Amino acid sequence: MPDMLVKTYELPGWQDLKDELEQDGIIIKQALMPEMGRLDAFAREHFSEGWASEVMGCFTNKPVSCYYAVRGEEIIGFSCCDSTARGFFGPTGVLPAYRGKGIGKALLLAALHHLKDLGYAYAIIGGAGPTGFYEQACGAVEIPGSVPGIYKDLHV
Numbered sequence: 001m002p003d004m005l006v007k008t009y010e011l012p013g014w015q016d017l018k019d020e021l022e023q024d025g026i027i028i029k030q031a032l033m034p035e036m037g038r039l040d041a042f043a044r045e046h047f048s049e050g051w052a053s054e055v056m057g058c059f060t061n062k063p064v065s066c067y068y069a070v071r072g073e074e075i076i077g078f079s080c081c082d083s084t085a086r087g088f089f090g091p092t093g094v095l096p097a098y099r100g101k102g103i104g105k106a107l108l109l110a111a112l113h114h115l116k117d118l119g120y121a122y123a124i125i126g127g128a129g130p131t132g133f134y135e136q137a138c139g140a141v142e143i144p145g146s147v148p149g150i151y152k153d154l155h156v
């Protein structure tokens, strides 16, 4: 899985998408410290222990660099940035039942705008799985020679 580069100075806006999701009762939120335990448990239950650890990493930052999607009381997706490495996006995940509705794109753009606001001119999608998703949602391009990247030799 290659890393991908994103120009944060050419990011699309996401207010319209956010508003559309809100009309369907789906809210995208920046996480707050008291939500750390619940987001850790969500990532661990639905994705992996490694991803849950990266979620926890976001809570070492101020402002916290984790975003999540919620419908009613149910958490349905999350995204992280500036966790495993500075300027990196990821991991992210949306529950299977909610995919294909723009939630992943909204969570991605929320985090990329976070990095832009911190002063990054470029962001890196670390170990991008669905590269087509990132190309489409934010114009990301593969970084040559970035496999295996910093995620090699993980013991998780």
Ligand SMILES: CC(C)(COP(=O)(O)OP(=O)(O)OC[C@H]1O[C@@H](n2cnc3c(N)ncnc32)[C@H](O)[C@@H]1OP(=O)(O)O)[C@@H](O)C(=O)NCCC(=O)NCCS
Residues within 6 Å of the ligand: 090, 091, 092, 093, 094, 095, 098, 099, 100, 101, 102, 103, 104, 105, 106, 126, 127, 128, 129, 130, 131, 132, 133, 134, 136, 137
């Ligand atoms: C990747 C993921 C977060 C996308 O979430 P999602 O809510 O389904 O994505 P969206 O509905 O916002 O899709 C946005 C656009 O990307 C496209 N897209 C979504 N997944 C795609 C994929 N795997 N490949 C190519 N394009 C994809 C959609 O068709 C959509 O295009 P449109 O704007 O023209 O309609 C979700 O599929 C997921 O959780 N996958 C499992 C975890 C994972 O692989 N995470 C990434 C780790 S790097």
